[in-house]
Amino acid sequence: MDVKRFIVYGAGAVGGSLGAFLHRAGHEVVLIARGPHLDAIRDRGLRVVTGAGAAMETIPAVSGPDQLVGAAGDVVLLAVKSMNTEAALRDLTVAVDRATPIVCLQNGVANEPAALRMFSNVYGVCVMFPTTHLEPGVVEARAWPVPAILDIGRYPAGVDDTAEAVAAAFRSAGCHAEPRADIMRWKYHKLLMNLGNAVDALVRPTDDVTEILDRARIEGMKVLTAAGISFVTAVEDGARRGDVLRVGVRRSVSSSWQSLARGTGSIETDYLNGEIVLLGRRHGVPTPVNERIQHFAEVVAREGRPPGSVPLSELVAALG
Structure with a gap:
């Protein structure tokens, strides 16, 4: 496929950073x-902070797909939180052809099947991208000189010319990217890692939550095994990551942490821990730890509590 334009739906931490790097590499983006973030991008550009310093990027920005005219060669990079995926896809159906490639640049594993209901060409990306978005008009890529590992594959499986072309574009933007026919195996491993996102967001970074994370991930592995879902091993994942992503002295925080920090009132735990809960219910595997993390995180987000505001003892008591 000859990619003519990248439409980045969700210009937050991941989408904004990648959009900026693609733009710098000469791609049309x-x-x-939405909201103050859109206003800031339009008024003064997108401020992109990296290990090389800060720079302003002037990139066209709109508030929705209805302001675009779809064309051959478009590729949509879907980078919204999972709870906003269905609404974003419905918006896209009125603006772009149903054969337009939809690349799910998101955590979780529910986005790809949702996209496949409405679009015929869907791709998953295993996102390893330490980046933050905490104020309007600003994104920060925390790893440098390689900002991200973005392996891509067709959903549900396979590699085609589009996957190859998008991977090449990601590489031109300074990221590591490989086409993978088994991309969902990698995304399911990433799901297991993301089961700790809510815990990271709730308690202080100095609190030892190793036991909680282990319990959540053991539940997750039991559920995936019972469901017959394959996932890569920690050894495979470690070999892929290697020392590619070199993060600075400041701690890298999860997308869930950032949601609480921005006071959005929502958190994507339903599509991380909640995915394990869903599969557990389908296959008769108890998932009490993930279920309680899911519910606890929802309450904290709804109440507008900031990240790190939950005493470890309170979380432990909630988990039982």
């Missing part, structure tokens, strides 16, 4: 953002 349009960002879809």
Whole structure:
């Protein structure tokens, strides 16, 4: 496929950073953002902070797909939180052809099947991208000189010319990217790692939550095994990551942490821990730890509590 334009739906931490790097590499990019973030991008550009310093990027930005005219060669990079995926896809159906490639640049594993209901060409990306978005008009890529590992494959499986072309574009933007026919095996391993996102967001970084994370991930592995879902091993994942992503002295925080920090009132735990809960219910595997993390995180987000505001003892008591 000859990619003519990247439409980045969700110009936050991951989408905004990648959109900026693709733009710098000479690709045509349009960002879809909203609210004060969109206003800041339009008024003064997107401020991109990296290990090489800060720079302003002037990138076209709109508030929705209805302001775009779809064309051959478009590729949509879907980078919204999972709870916003269905609404984003419905918006896209009125603006772009149903054969337009939809690349799910998201955590979780529910986005790809949702996209496949509406679009015929869907791709998953295993996102390893330490990046933050905490204020309007600003994104920060925490790893440098390689900002991300973004392996891609067709959903549910396979590699084609589009996957090859998008991977090449990601590489041109300074990221590591490989086409993978088994991309969902990698995304399911990433799901297991993301089961700790809510815990990271809730308690202080100095608290030892190793036992909680182990319990959540052991539940997750039991559920995936019972469901017959294959996932890569920690050894495979470690070999892929190696020392590619070199993060600075400041701690890298999860997307869930950032949601609490921005006071959005929502958190994507339903599509991380909640995915394990869903599969556990389908296959008769108890998932009490993930279920309680899911519910606890929802309450904290709804109440507008900031990250790190939950005493470890309170979380432990909630988990039982």
